Amino acid sequence: MNIGVLGAGQLGRMLALAGYPLANRFTFLDTTGHPSAGIGDVMIDTDRKHLEAFLEKVDLVTYEFEHLPVSLVQAIEEVRPVYPSSEAIRVCQNRAEEKALFDRLGIPTPAYRLVESAEQLEAAARDLGCPVVAKSVTEGYDGKGQAVIRDPGQAADAWRSIKHPRLIVEAFVDFVREVSIIAVRGRDGQVAFYPMAENQHLDGILRYSVAPMPDLDESVQQVADGYIRALLDALDYVGVLTLELFQTRVGALLANEMAPRVHNSGHWSIDGAVTSQFENHLRAIQGLPLGDTAARMPTCMVNVIGREGEASDILALPDAHLHRYDKSERPGRKLAHINLLAPTHAELLERVRTCAALLPDAPEPRFSFE
Ligand code: AMP
Numbered sequence: 001m002n003i004g005v006l007g008a009g010q011l012g013r014m015l016a017l018a019g020y021p022l023a024n025r026f027t028f029l030d031t032t033g034h035p036s037a038g039i040g041d042v043m044i045d046t047d048r049k050h051l052e053a054f055l056e057k058v059d060l061v062t063y064e065f066e067h068l069p070v071s072l073v074q075a076i077e078e079v080r081p082v083y084p085s086s087e088a089i090r091v092c093q094n095r096a097e098e099k100a101l102f103d104r105l106g107i108p109t110p111a112y113r114l115v116e117s118a119e120q121l122e123a124a125a126r127d128l129g130c131p132v133v134a135k136s137v138t139e140g141y142d143g144k145g146q147a148v149i150r151d152p153g154q155a156a157d158a159w160r161s162i163k164h165p166r167l168i169v170e171a172f173v174d175f176v177r178e179v180s181i182i183a184v185r186g187r188d189g190q191v192a193f194y195p196m197a198e199n200q201h202l203d204g205i206l207r208y209s210v211a212p213m214p215d216l217d218e219s220v221q222q223v224a225d226g227y228i229r230a231l232l233d234a235l236d237y238v239g240v241l242t243l244e245l246f247q248t249r250v251g252a253l254l255a256n257e258m259a260p261r262v263h264n265s266g267h268w269s270i271d272g273a274v275t276s277q278f279e280n281h282l283r284a285i286q287g288l289p290l291g292d293t294a295a296r297m298p299t300c301m302v303n304v305i306g307r308e309g310e311a312s313d314i315l316a317l318p319d320a321h322l323h324r325y326d327k328s329e330r331p332g333r334k335l336a337h338i339n340l341l342a343p344t345h346a347e348l349l350e351r352v353r354t355c356a357a358l359l360p361d362a363p364e365p366r367f368s369f370e
Contacts, residue, residue, distance in 0.1 A: 001286060002027060004058030004080070006073075007065030008035035008042050010325040010334060011262050014270070015064065016040045018278035022286075029054045031068075038326045055079050062239060062285050066092050066260050067139060083187075083238040083285040088260040091235065095168045096137045098258060105230040107255045110246070111171040122155035124169040131172035136164035146204070148172065173254055175246035177368040179213070180265040181224040184240045184280040185232040187287040192280065193225045194273065194293045197265045197301075199244070202363045205332065208352065209265045209301040211272065214345040215369045223253055231258065240281040242266065264303065264334070271321040271339040272299025297341045298348045300365075304336035307360040314338055314358055317351060345369070 001024050005012045008028035016026040016039045026040035033046045041057070043050050051072075055061075060081045063073075066089050073086035091097045102109050113124035114137070125132050130152060136145035147158035149169075159167075178201060182194040195212035228243045235241075242263035244256045266277035275283075275291025283290055297319075307329050314322050317340065324336040338355055342348035349370065356362040 002058045003282070004029065004054060004061040006061065006063035006068055008037040009064060010036060011064035013037040013039050013325060014278050014323070015262065015282065018276055019282045022282060024282060027054060027057045036325060036327050060285060062281070064261055084235070084241070084260045088235050088237055092258055092260040094138050095135060095257065099168065101231070101234065102255050105234060107227045107230065108252065109255045110173050113169045115167050115169055116165060118156045118159035121159050121167060121169060122152045125149050125152040125155050128169065128171045133170045133172055134158050134162060134167045135170070136162055137166040137168055144204070173246045173248065176249055177247050178244065179247050180242055180244045180263065181228050182240060182242050182263060182266040182277055183225070183228045183232060184277070184284050184290055185237050186284045186290050187238050190290055191229055191232055192290045192293045193228065194266060194269060194277065195295050196221055196224055197268065198367060199265050200366060205305060206264045207303050207305070207363055208365050209268055210367060211268050211299055212295050213369060214298070217251065220251060220253065227253070227255065239284045240266070240277050267323070267337050268299040268301040268339055270323065272296055272341055297343060298345045300340045300348055300352045302338040302340065302352060302355050302359070302362070303334060304338065304359055305334055305361055306331045308335050309358040309360065314355065317355055320355065
């Protein structure tokens with residue numbers, strides 16, 4: 001099976017690494033001119049002239065990046081199976097569509113308004129009560145295209161800084177922690193759920209994910225499973241889907257956003273779960289049985305951003321697994337991640353601190369359950 005992947009970054013690289021034992025081959029289509037996958041057959045197509053040649057080579061198509069023209073994915077669907085479908089891309093690349101689907105399925109979200117001018121933004125900030133977060137409806141990721149408004153008087157500046165004709169304005173959630181749920185749905189509708197992860201971000205970029213969480217009430221995991229199952233079924237989804245949520249003081253979950261793909265907050269599963277999110281995505285899209293999603297041990301994923309640490313120091317840590325993406329250093333760039341495993345969460349946190357001290361730009365790890 002030759003799998004075509006739209007996008008050629010580290011997510012594609014890790015998909016390929018998971019697929020080689022299944023005798024999968026990979027052809028990547030890169031439209032940016034800067035592919036970093038460094039693996040498989042990479043076709044650079046900045047001028048949209050190589051799509052046909054790409055489709056000739058592949059049996060089915062998936063993607064590692066959802067900010068793709070929906071029309072392109074629909075055109076590919078005419079020729080080859082695409083999993084997840086273009087409908088998943090259409091919904092997930094637009095925050096207004098995403099929130100409308102959450103509303104329709106009864107998945108709670110922060111209170112929000114859609115606005116199309118600085119005046120409407122100011123009115124929404126008053127109406128919802130500051131602070132609020134304004135986000136561009138499309139094209140935003142990793143905290144880009146966003147502004148926190150602490151006073152309605154800041155609306156005009158926020159509008160100018162985001163530079164987008166349509167924004168979603170959300171009440172600022174006073175969350176206890178950010179969490180994510182990852183699930184996978186097969187071609188036959190079978191669904192498997194990973195244990196939820198607690199995620200620590202800095203400047204909108206994920207830094208640490210811990211799974212499973214030591215203090216997570218089983219009923220909260222079941223609520224999250226129910227939300228993501230509703231999304232998977234509504235979209236007749238095939239593959240891995242990620243839902244990011246806020247957990248509030250009373251334990252409630254509010255949906256933030258979803259991603260129609262393998263996700264950074266699921267990288268822990270490469271070493272920490274019986275079957276990784278990457279392998280399960282490949283199993284799902286090929287119509288194979290899904291693998292066990294259970295955690296082997298408490299695991300923490302440490303993102304390496306901007307600058308790398310000394311590999312020999314990191315690899316000297318017990319049960320540490322370094323995954324480098326073979327990229328050059330640049331501020332804010334995801335270069336690698338390290339999965340740390342330990343028999344208990346207390347030992348895990350000790351290992352995380354030791355590891356963070358080896359990374360030049362790592363923030364102090366802080367978890368809600370400490
Ligand atoms: P997003 O791109 O929507 O995931 O937002 C990036 C980060 O901004 C999130 O991971 C949160 O840390 C923060 N954030 C986004 N929306 C809200 C909100 N409504 N309330 C509080 N924090 C938020």
